[in-house]
Amino acid sequence: MLHGRQFPPQIYYEGSPQAVISESLLIGAFYIKSLSITCTPALQEPISNELGKVILSLPKLERLILKQVANRYWRDNSTPISPTFRLDVDSKLPPSLRILSLANFTFDEEQAISWARCITECDIQHLRLDGYLQISVLLKALTGSVPGLKSFASRVISEPDVLRSHGDFLAILDCFLQSITNLECFTSNDIPKEVLTSVIRHHGNHLRQLRFRQTSSMASILPRSEGKICLFSLEEIVQLSNGLAQVERLGLDLFFKDPTPYDYLEALARFPSLKYLELNTPNFCAVPSLGESIIKEAFHVEREQCA
Missing domain, CATH: 3.40.50 (Rossmann fold)
Incomplete structure:
Protein backbone atom coordinates (compact mmCIF):
# COMPACT_ATOMS: atom_id res chain seq x y z
CA MET A 1 0.00 0.00 0.00
CA LEU A 2 1.36 3.43 -0.96
CA HIS A 3 1.55 6.08 1.73
CA GLY A 4 0.78 9.72 1.01
CA ARG A 5 4.36 10.75 0.17
CA GLN A 6 5.24 7.67 -1.86
CA PHE A 7 5.15 7.62 -5.64
CA PRO A 8 4.67 4.77 -8.12
CA PRO A 9 7.93 3.43 -9.58
CA GLN A 10 9.26 4.81 -12.85
CA ILE A 11 9.56 2.00 -15.39
CA TYR A 12 12.25 1.78 -18.07
CA TYR A 13 11.46 -1.15 -20.38
CA GLU A 14 13.76 -2.83 -22.89
CA GLY A 15 12.71 -5.92 -24.81
CA SER A 16 10.27 -7.31 -27.37
CA PRO A 17 6.94 -5.68 -28.28
CA GLN A 18 4.88 -8.74 -27.35
CA ALA A 19 5.42 -8.17 -23.64
CA VAL A 20 4.18 -4.60 -24.00
CA ILE A 21 0.98 -5.28 -25.89
CA SER A 22 0.03 -8.29 -23.76
CA GLU A 23 -0.25 -6.24 -20.56
CA SER A 24 -3.42 -4.16 -20.46
CA LEU A 25 -2.25 -2.30 -17.34
CA LEU A 26 0.32 -0.49 -19.46
CA ILE A 27 -2.33 1.41 -21.42
CA GLY A 28 -2.12 5.03 -20.26
CA ALA A 29 0.44 4.20 -17.55
CA PHE A 30 1.94 7.49 -16.38
CA TYR A 31 4.91 5.85 -14.65
CA ILE A 32 6.53 4.56 -17.86
CA LYS A 33 9.38 6.92 -18.76
CA SER A 34 11.34 4.91 -21.31
CA LEU A 35 10.63 2.20 -23.88
CA SER A 36 13.31 0.40 -25.89
CA ILE A 37 11.71 -2.14 -28.20
CA THR A 38 13.44 -4.48 -30.64
CA CYS A 39 11.27 -6.08 -33.32
CA THR A 40 12.52 -9.37 -34.71
CA PRO A 41 11.19 -10.66 -36.96
CA ALA A 42 9.26 -7.79 -38.55
CA LEU A 43 5.91 -7.15 -36.91
CA GLN A 44 2.67 -8.09 -38.58
CA GLU A 45 0.22 -5.18 -38.93
CA PRO A 46 -2.21 -6.22 -36.14
CA ILE A 47 0.63 -6.45 -33.61
CA SER A 48 2.24 -3.20 -34.76
CA ASN A 49 -1.09 -1.38 -34.45
CA GLU A 50 -1.53 -2.67 -30.89
CA LEU A 51 1.99 -1.55 -30.06
CA GLY A 52 1.20 1.89 -31.44
CA LYS A 53 -1.88 2.19 -29.23
CA VAL A 54 0.17 1.49 -26.12
CA ILE A 55 2.96 3.91 -27.03
CA LEU A 56 0.62 6.75 -27.95
CA SER A 57 -1.28 6.31 -24.68
CA LEU A 58 1.73 6.88 -22.39
CA PRO A 59 1.42 10.47 -21.10
CA LYS A 60 4.85 10.70 -19.42
CA LEU A 61 7.01 8.84 -21.94
CA GLU A 62 10.34 10.65 -22.35
CA ARG A 63 12.46 8.17 -24.30
CA LEU A 64 11.36 5.92 -27.18
CA ILE A 65 13.68 3.56 -29.04
CA LEU A 66 12.18 1.39 -31.80
CA LYS A 67 14.45 -0.97 -33.68
CA GLN A 68 14.16 -3.72 -36.23
CA VAL A 69 17.06 -6.06 -36.83
CA ALA A 70 18.77 -4.96 -40.05
CA ASN A 71 17.72 -6.75 -43.25
CA ARG A 72 14.71 -8.31 -41.55
CA TYR A 73 12.33 -5.84 -43.09
CA TRP A 74 13.06 -6.64 -46.74
CA ARG A 75 10.66 -9.04 -48.44
CA ASP A 76 12.93 -8.98 -51.49
CA ASN A 77 15.65 -6.73 -52.88
CA SER A 78 13.40 -3.72 -53.42
CA THR A 79 10.28 -3.91 -51.26
CA PRO A 80 10.47 -2.59 -47.69
CA ILE A 81 7.61 -2.91 -45.24
CA SER A 82 5.99 -0.04 -43.32
CA PRO A 83 7.14 1.55 -40.06
CA THR A 84 6.50 -0.26 -36.82
CA PHE A 85 3.05 1.32 -36.51
CA ARG A 86 0.95 3.78 -38.48
CA LEU A 87 0.17 7.28 -37.32
CA ASP A 88 -3.29 8.46 -38.29
CA VAL A 89 -4.35 12.04 -38.94
CA ASP A 90 -5.41 12.55 -35.31
CA SER A 91 -2.50 10.63 -33.74
CA LYS A 92 -0.31 12.36 -31.17
CA LEU A 93 3.00 11.25 -29.71
CA PRO A 94 3.38 11.77 -25.94
CA PRO A 95 4.11 15.50 -25.43
CA SER A 96 6.76 14.60 -22.84
CA LEU A 97 8.88 12.78 -25.46
CA ARG A 98 12.43 14.16 -25.60
CA ILE A 99 14.50 11.28 -27.02
CA LEU A 100 13.47 9.38 -30.18
CA SER A 101 15.41 6.68 -32.00
CA LEU A 102 14.13 4.77 -35.04
CA ALA A 103 16.31 2.05 -36.55
CA ASN A 104 15.80 0.09 -39.78
CA PHE A 105 12.24 1.14 -40.56
CA THR A 106 11.03 2.58 -43.85
CA PHE A 107 8.55 5.37 -44.50
CA ASP A 108 6.36 6.18 -47.45
CA GLU A 109 5.68 9.88 -48.01
CA GLU A 110 2.32 9.81 -46.22
CA GLN A 111 3.69 8.21 -43.06
CA ALA A 112 6.80 10.40 -43.11
CA ILE A 113 4.58 13.49 -43.08
CA SER A 114 2.48 12.03 -40.25
CA TRP A 115 5.56 11.29 -38.15
CA ALA A 116 6.97 14.76 -38.84
CA ARG A 117 3.70 16.36 -37.75
CA CYS A 118 3.62 14.38 -34.51
CA ILE A 119 7.28 15.04 -33.78
CA THR A 120 6.72 18.77 -34.29
CA GLU A 121 4.21 18.74 -31.43
CA CYS A 122 6.84 17.33 -29.05
CA ASP A 123 9.97 19.04 -27.79
CA ILE A 124 12.37 16.44 -29.19
CA GLN A 125 15.93 17.17 -28.08
CA HIS A 126 17.75 14.02 -29.21
CA LEU A 127 16.99 12.23 -32.48
CA ARG A 128 18.59 9.15 -34.03
CA LEU A 129 17.60 7.77 -37.45
CA ASP A 130 19.23 4.61 -38.79
CA GLY A 131 18.36 2.67 -41.91
CA TYR A 132 18.74 2.40 -45.65
CA LEU A 133 18.66 5.24 -48.17
CA GLN A 134 14.88 5.40 -47.82
CA ILE A 135 15.42 7.18 -44.50
CA SER A 136 15.80 10.31 -46.64
CA VAL A 137 12.00 10.35 -47.06
CA LEU A 138 11.60 10.94 -43.33
CA LEU A 139 14.52 13.40 -43.21
CA LYS A 140 12.90 15.49 -45.93
CA ALA A 141 9.57 15.53 -44.09
CA LEU A 142 11.29 16.45 -40.81
CA THR A 143 13.16 19.43 -42.28
CA GLY A 144 11.98 22.48 -40.35
CA SER A 145 10.07 20.39 -37.79
CA VAL A 146 12.78 20.13 -35.11
CA PRO A 147 14.59 23.49 -35.02
CA GLY A 148 15.45 23.09 -31.33
CA LEU A 149 17.19 19.73 -31.76
CA LYS A 150 20.35 19.45 -29.63
CA SER A 151 21.64 16.05 -30.77
CA PHE A 152 21.31 14.21 -34.08
CA ALA A 153 22.74 10.82 -35.01
CA SER A 154 22.31 8.77 -38.16
CA ARG A 155 23.60 5.65 -39.85
CA VAL A 156 22.90 4.65 -43.44
CA ILE A 157 23.27 1.03 -44.49
CA SER A 158 24.48 1.12 -48.08
CA GLU A 159 27.47 0.45 -50.26
CA PRO A 160 29.72 3.54 -50.03
CA ASP A 161 29.88 4.12 -53.79
CA VAL A 162 26.09 3.93 -54.05
CA LEU A 163 25.60 6.36 -51.19
CA ARG A 164 28.21 8.81 -52.45
CA SER A 165 26.64 8.85 -55.91
CA HIS A 166 23.18 9.39 -54.40
CA GLY A 167 23.42 13.18 -54.38
CA ASP A 168 19.81 13.61 -53.31
CA PHE A 169 20.48 12.03 -49.93
CA LEU A 170 23.35 14.37 -49.08
CA ALA A 171 21.33 17.36 -50.31
CA ILE A 172 18.35 16.36 -48.16
CA LEU A 173 20.61 15.85 -45.15
CA ASP A 174 22.18 19.27 -45.73
CA CYS A 175 18.75 20.95 -45.77
CA PHE A 176 17.77 19.08 -42.61
CA LEU A 177 20.92 20.21 -40.78
CA GLN A 178 20.39 23.77 -41.97
CA SER A 179 16.89 23.81 -40.46
CA ILE A 180 18.27 23.13 -36.95
CA THR A 181 19.10 26.26 -34.98
CA ASN A 182 21.77 25.23 -32.50
CA LEU A 183 22.93 21.62 -32.87
CA GLU A 184 25.42 20.62 -30.16
CA CYS A 185 26.09 16.95 -30.95
CA PHE A 186 26.37 15.19 -34.33
CA THR A 187 27.07 11.49 -34.84
CA SER A 188 27.50 9.96 -38.30
CA ASN A 189 27.94 6.27 -39.11
CA ASP A 190 28.71 5.13 -42.66
CA ILE A 191 27.78 8.44 -44.27
CA PRO A 192 30.27 10.00 -46.74
CA LYS A 193 32.64 12.50 -45.16
CA GLU A 194 31.18 15.23 -47.38
CA VAL A 195 28.46 15.58 -44.73
CA LEU A 196 31.04 17.25 -42.48
CA THR A 197 31.06 20.22 -44.85
CA SER A 198 27.38 20.72 -44.01
CA VAL A 199 28.07 20.32 -40.30
CA ILE A 200 30.76 23.01 -40.37
CA ARG A 201 28.69 25.34 -42.54
CA HIS A 202 25.58 25.22 -40.38
CA HIS A 203 26.87 24.37 -36.89
CA GLY A 204 30.60 25.00 -36.78
CA ASN A 205 30.22 27.85 -34.30
CA HIS A 206 28.38 25.88 -31.62
CA LEU A 207 28.90 22.12 -32.12
CA ARG A 208 30.33 20.55 -28.96
CA GLN A 209 30.58 16.87 -29.89
CA LEU A 210 31.36 15.12 -33.19
CA ARG A 211 31.64 11.39 -33.85
CA PHE A 212 32.31 10.28 -37.41
CA ARG A 213 32.61 6.56 -38.08
CA GLN A 214 32.98 4.42 -41.18
CA THR A 215 32.47 0.80 -40.22
CA SER A 216 30.67 -1.37 -42.76
CA SER A 217 32.37 0.29 -45.74
CA MET A 218 35.91 0.21 -44.37
CA ALA A 219 37.20 -2.64 -46.54
CA SER A 220 36.14 -0.97 -49.77
CA ILE A 221 37.63 2.38 -48.77
Whole structure:
Protein backbone atom coordinates (compact mmCIF):
# COMPACT_ATOMS: atom_id res chain seq x y z
CA MET A 1 0.00 0.00 0.00
CA LEU A 2 1.36 3.43 -0.96
CA HIS A 3 1.55 6.08 1.73
CA GLY A 4 0.78 9.72 1.01
CA ARG A 5 4.36 10.75 0.17
CA GLN A 6 5.24 7.67 -1.86
CA PHE A 7 5.15 7.62 -5.64
CA PRO A 8 4.67 4.77 -8.12
CA PRO A 9 7.93 3.43 -9.58
CA GLN A 10 9.26 4.81 -12.85
CA ILE A 11 9.56 2.00 -15.39
CA TYR A 12 12.25 1.78 -18.07
CA TYR A 13 11.46 -1.15 -20.38
CA GLU A 14 13.76 -2.83 -22.89
CA GLY A 15 12.71 -5.92 -24.81
CA SER A 16 10.27 -7.31 -27.37
CA PRO A 17 6.94 -5.68 -28.28
CA GLN A 18 4.88 -8.74 -27.35
CA ALA A 19 5.42 -8.17 -23.64
CA VAL A 20 4.18 -4.60 -24.00
CA ILE A 21 0.98 -5.28 -25.89
CA SER A 22 0.03 -8.29 -23.76
CA GLU A 23 -0.25 -6.24 -20.56
CA SER A 24 -3.42 -4.16 -20.46
CA LEU A 25 -2.25 -2.30 -17.34
CA LEU A 26 0.32 -0.49 -19.46
CA ILE A 27 -2.33 1.41 -21.42
CA GLY A 28 -2.12 5.03 -20.26
CA ALA A 29 0.44 4.20 -17.55
CA PHE A 30 1.94 7.49 -16.38
CA TYR A 31 4.91 5.85 -14.65
CA ILE A 32 6.53 4.56 -17.86
CA LYS A 33 9.38 6.92 -18.76
CA SER A 34 11.34 4.91 -21.31
CA LEU A 35 10.63 2.20 -23.88
CA SER A 36 13.31 0.40 -25.89
CA ILE A 37 11.71 -2.14 -28.20
CA THR A 38 13.44 -4.48 -30.64
CA CYS A 39 11.27 -6.08 -33.32
CA THR A 40 12.52 -9.37 -34.71
CA PRO A 41 11.19 -10.66 -36.96
CA ALA A 42 9.26 -7.79 -38.55
CA LEU A 43 5.91 -7.15 -36.91
CA GLN A 44 2.67 -8.09 -38.58
CA GLU A 45 0.22 -5.18 -38.93
CA PRO A 46 -2.21 -6.22 -36.14
CA ILE A 47 0.63 -6.45 -33.61
CA SER A 48 2.24 -3.20 -34.76
CA ASN A 49 -1.09 -1.38 -34.45
CA GLU A 50 -1.53 -2.67 -30.89
CA LEU A 51 1.99 -1.55 -30.06
CA GLY A 52 1.20 1.89 -31.44
CA LYS A 53 -1.88 2.19 -29.23
CA VAL A 54 0.17 1.49 -26.12
CA ILE A 55 2.96 3.91 -27.03
CA LEU A 56 0.62 6.75 -27.95
CA SER A 57 -1.28 6.31 -24.68
CA LEU A 58 1.73 6.88 -22.39
CA PRO A 59 1.42 10.47 -21.10
CA LYS A 60 4.85 10.70 -19.42
CA LEU A 61 7.01 8.84 -21.94
CA GLU A 62 10.34 10.65 -22.35
CA ARG A 63 12.46 8.17 -24.30
CA LEU A 64 11.36 5.92 -27.18
CA ILE A 65 13.68 3.56 -29.04
CA LEU A 66 12.18 1.39 -31.80
CA LYS A 67 14.45 -0.97 -33.68
CA GLN A 68 14.16 -3.72 -36.23
CA VAL A 69 17.06 -6.06 -36.83
CA ALA A 70 18.77 -4.96 -40.05
CA ASN A 71 17.72 -6.75 -43.25
CA ARG A 72 14.71 -8.31 -41.55
CA TYR A 73 12.33 -5.84 -43.09
CA TRP A 74 13.06 -6.64 -46.74
CA ARG A 75 10.66 -9.04 -48.44
CA ASP A 76 12.93 -8.98 -51.49
CA ASN A 77 15.65 -6.73 -52.88
CA SER A 78 13.40 -3.72 -53.42
CA THR A 79 10.28 -3.91 -51.26
CA PRO A 80 10.47 -2.59 -47.69
CA ILE A 81 7.61 -2.91 -45.24
CA SER A 82 5.99 -0.04 -43.32
CA PRO A 83 7.14 1.55 -40.06
CA THR A 84 6.50 -0.26 -36.82
CA PHE A 85 3.05 1.32 -36.51
CA ARG A 86 0.95 3.78 -38.48
CA LEU A 87 0.17 7.28 -37.32
CA ASP A 88 -3.29 8.46 -38.29
CA VAL A 89 -4.35 12.04 -38.94
CA ASP A 90 -5.41 12.55 -35.31
CA SER A 91 -2.50 10.63 -33.74
CA LYS A 92 -0.31 12.36 -31.17
CA LEU A 93 3.00 11.25 -29.71
CA PRO A 94 3.38 11.77 -25.94
CA PRO A 95 4.11 15.50 -25.43
CA SER A 96 6.76 14.60 -22.84
CA LEU A 97 8.88 12.78 -25.46
CA ARG A 98 12.43 14.16 -25.60
CA ILE A 99 14.50 11.28 -27.02
CA LEU A 100 13.47 9.38 -30.18
CA SER A 101 15.41 6.68 -32.00
CA LEU A 102 14.13 4.77 -35.04
CA ALA A 103 16.31 2.05 -36.55
CA ASN A 104 15.80 0.09 -39.78
CA PHE A 105 12.24 1.14 -40.56
CA THR A 106 11.03 2.58 -43.85
CA PHE A 107 8.55 5.37 -44.50
CA ASP A 108 6.36 6.18 -47.45
CA GLU A 109 5.68 9.88 -48.01
CA GLU A 110 2.32 9.81 -46.22
CA GLN A 111 3.69 8.21 -43.06
CA ALA A 112 6.80 10.40 -43.11
CA ILE A 113 4.58 13.49 -43.08
CA SER A 114 2.48 12.03 -40.25
CA TRP A 115 5.56 11.29 -38.15
CA ALA A 116 6.97 14.76 -38.84
CA ARG A 117 3.70 16.36 -37.75
CA CYS A 118 3.62 14.38 -34.51
CA ILE A 119 7.28 15.04 -33.78
CA THR A 120 6.72 18.77 -34.29
CA GLU A 121 4.21 18.74 -31.43
CA CYS A 122 6.84 17.33 -29.05
CA ASP A 123 9.97 19.04 -27.79
CA ILE A 124 12.37 16.44 -29.19
CA GLN A 125 15.93 17.17 -28.08
CA HIS A 126 17.75 14.02 -29.21
CA LEU A 127 16.99 12.23 -32.48
CA ARG A 128 18.59 9.15 -34.03
CA LEU A 129 17.60 7.77 -37.45
CA ASP A 130 19.23 4.61 -38.79
CA GLY A 131 18.36 2.67 -41.91
CA TYR A 132 18.74 2.40 -45.65
CA LEU A 133 18.66 5.24 -48.17
CA GLN A 134 14.88 5.40 -47.82
CA ILE A 135 15.42 7.18 -44.50
CA SER A 136 15.80 10.31 -46.64
CA VAL A 137 12.00 10.35 -47.06
CA LEU A 138 11.60 10.94 -43.33
CA LEU A 139 14.52 13.40 -43.21
CA LYS A 140 12.90 15.49 -45.93
CA ALA A 141 9.57 15.53 -44.09
CA LEU A 142 11.29 16.45 -40.81
CA THR A 143 13.16 19.43 -42.28
CA GLY A 144 11.98 22.48 -40.35
CA SER A 145 10.07 20.39 -37.79
CA VAL A 146 12.78 20.13 -35.11
CA PRO A 147 14.59 23.49 -35.02
CA GLY A 148 15.45 23.09 -31.33
CA LEU A 149 17.19 19.73 -31.76
CA LYS A 150 20.35 19.45 -29.63
CA SER A 151 21.64 16.05 -30.77
CA PHE A 152 21.31 14.21 -34.08
CA ALA A 153 22.74 10.82 -35.01
CA SER A 154 22.31 8.77 -38.16
CA ARG A 155 23.60 5.65 -39.85
CA VAL A 156 22.90 4.65 -43.44
CA ILE A 157 23.27 1.03 -44.49
CA SER A 158 24.48 1.12 -48.08
CA GLU A 159 27.47 0.45 -50.26
CA PRO A 160 29.72 3.54 -50.03
CA ASP A 161 29.88 4.12 -53.79
CA VAL A 162 26.09 3.93 -54.05
CA LEU A 163 25.60 6.36 -51.19
CA ARG A 164 28.21 8.81 -52.45
CA SER A 165 26.64 8.85 -55.91
CA HIS A 166 23.18 9.39 -54.40
CA GLY A 167 23.42 13.18 -54.38
CA ASP A 168 19.81 13.61 -53.31
CA PHE A 169 20.48 12.03 -49.93
CA LEU A 170 23.35 14.37 -49.08
CA ALA A 171 21.33 17.36 -50.31
CA ILE A 172 18.35 16.36 -48.16
CA LEU A 173 20.61 15.85 -45.15
CA ASP A 174 22.18 19.27 -45.73
CA CYS A 175 18.75 20.95 -45.77
CA PHE A 176 17.77 19.08 -42.61
CA LEU A 177 20.92 20.21 -40.78
CA GLN A 178 20.39 23.77 -41.97
CA SER A 179 16.89 23.81 -40.46
CA ILE A 180 18.27 23.13 -36.95
CA THR A 181 19.10 26.26 -34.98
CA ASN A 182 21.77 25.23 -32.50
CA LEU A 183 22.93 21.62 -32.87
CA GLU A 184 25.42 20.62 -30.16
CA CYS A 185 26.09 16.95 -30.95
CA PHE A 186 26.37 15.19 -34.33
CA THR A 187 27.07 11.49 -34.84
CA SER A 188 27.50 9.96 -38.30
CA ASN A 189 27.94 6.27 -39.11
CA ASP A 190 28.71 5.13 -42.66
CA ILE A 191 27.78 8.44 -44.27
CA PRO A 192 30.27 10.00 -46.74
CA LYS A 193 32.64 12.50 -45.16
CA GLU A 194 31.18 15.23 -47.38
CA VAL A 195 28.46 15.58 -44.73
CA LEU A 196 31.04 17.25 -42.48
CA THR A 197 31.06 20.22 -44.85
CA SER A 198 27.38 20.72 -44.01
CA VAL A 199 28.07 20.32 -40.30
CA ILE A 200 30.76 23.01 -40.37
CA ARG A 201 28.69 25.34 -42.54
CA HIS A 202 25.58 25.22 -40.38
CA HIS A 203 26.87 24.37 -36.89
CA GLY A 204 30.60 25.00 -36.78
CA ASN A 205 30.22 27.85 -34.30
CA HIS A 206 28.38 25.88 -31.62
CA LEU A 207 28.90 22.12 -32.12
CA ARG A 208 30.33 20.55 -28.96
CA GLN A 209 30.58 16.87 -29.89
CA LEU A 210 31.36 15.12 -33.19
CA ARG A 211 31.64 11.39 -33.85
CA PHE A 212 32.31 10.28 -37.41
CA ARG A 213 32.61 6.56 -38.08
CA GLN A 214 32.98 4.42 -41.18
CA THR A 215 32.47 0.80 -40.22
CA SER A 216 30.67 -1.37 -42.76
CA SER A 217 32.37 0.29 -45.74
CA MET A 218 35.91 0.21 -44.37
CA ALA A 219 37.20 -2.64 -46.54
CA SER A 220 36.14 -0.97 -49.77
CA ILE A 221 37.63 2.38 -48.77
CA LEU A 222 41.04 1.09 -47.79
CA PRO A 223 42.93 -1.73 -49.50
CA ARG A 224 44.73 -3.63 -46.78
CA SER A 225 48.04 -3.38 -48.57
CA GLU A 226 48.04 0.41 -48.53
CA GLY A 227 48.66 1.22 -44.90
CA LYS A 228 49.52 4.87 -45.55
CA ILE A 229 46.13 5.76 -46.99
CA CYS A 230 43.83 7.63 -44.60
CA LEU A 231 40.13 8.42 -44.77
CA PHE A 232 41.04 12.10 -44.26
CA SER A 233 43.89 14.03 -45.77
CA LEU A 234 46.07 16.07 -43.45
CA GLU A 235 44.59 19.26 -44.94
CA GLU A 236 41.07 18.03 -44.20
CA ILE A 237 41.94 17.41 -40.54
CA VAL A 238 43.27 20.97 -40.30
CA GLN A 239 40.08 22.29 -41.96
CA LEU A 240 37.99 20.41 -39.42
CA SER A 241 39.97 21.89 -36.54
CA ASN A 242 39.53 25.39 -37.96
CA GLY A 243 35.83 24.94 -38.64
CA LEU A 244 34.87 23.26 -35.37
CA ALA A 245 36.49 25.49 -32.79
CA GLN A 246 33.98 24.64 -30.03
CA VAL A 247 34.19 20.84 -30.29
CA GLU A 248 35.16 19.30 -26.95
CA ARG A 249 34.55 15.62 -27.77
CA LEU A 250 35.84 14.24 -31.05
CA GLY A 251 35.67 10.71 -32.44
CA LEU A 252 37.14 9.88 -35.86
CA ASP A 253 38.05 6.82 -37.91
CA LEU A 254 41.35 7.44 -39.68
CA PHE A 255 42.06 3.87 -40.87
CA PHE A 256 45.82 3.84 -40.73
CA LYS A 257 47.07 0.28 -40.96
CA ASP A 258 50.49 1.32 -39.67
CA PRO A 259 51.08 3.68 -36.71
CA THR A 260 49.41 7.04 -37.22
CA PRO A 261 51.88 9.64 -38.57
CA TYR A 262 52.99 12.27 -36.10
CA ASP A 263 51.79 15.17 -38.27
CA TYR A 264 48.23 13.82 -38.13
CA LEU A 265 48.36 13.80 -34.35
CA GLU A 266 49.61 17.38 -34.39
CA ALA A 267 46.71 18.33 -36.66
CA LEU A 268 44.23 16.71 -34.27
CA ALA A 269 45.77 18.68 -31.44
CA ARG A 270 44.82 21.89 -33.24
CA PHE A 271 41.18 21.62 -32.11
CA PRO A 272 41.23 24.53 -29.64
CA SER A 273 38.50 23.28 -27.28
CA LEU A 274 39.23 19.54 -27.46
CA LYS A 275 39.01 17.63 -24.16
CA TYR A 276 38.22 14.05 -25.25
CA LEU A 277 39.57 12.27 -28.34
CA GLU A 278 38.48 8.88 -29.72
CA LEU A 279 40.50 7.30 -32.55
CA ASN A 280 39.29 3.86 -33.60
CA THR A 281 41.72 1.14 -34.64
CA PRO A 282 40.83 -0.79 -37.84
CA ASN A 283 39.83 -4.42 -37.35
CA PHE A 284 42.68 -5.60 -39.58
CA CYS A 285 45.31 -3.78 -37.51
CA ALA A 286 47.12 -6.36 -35.40
CA VAL A 287 48.80 -3.84 -33.10
CA PRO A 288 47.57 -0.51 -31.70
CA SER A 289 48.06 2.23 -34.27
CA LEU A 290 48.81 4.81 -31.59
CA GLY A 291 51.15 5.04 -28.67
CA GLU A 292 50.03 6.93 -25.59
CA SER A 293 53.38 8.65 -25.15
CA ILE A 294 53.39 9.81 -28.78
CA ILE A 295 49.89 11.24 -28.46
CA LYS A 296 50.82 13.13 -25.29
CA GLU A 297 53.94 14.53 -26.96
CA ALA A 298 52.06 15.68 -30.07
CA PHE A 299 49.38 17.42 -28.04
CA HIS A 300 51.94 18.95 -25.69
CA VAL A 301 53.98 20.40 -28.57
CA GLU A 302 50.91 21.78 -30.31
CA ARG A 303 49.59 23.38 -27.12
CA GLU A 304 52.98 25.03 -26.51
CA GLN A 305 53.00 26.42 -30.06
CA CYS A 306 49.49 27.82 -29.63
CA ALA A 307 50.26 29.37 -26.23
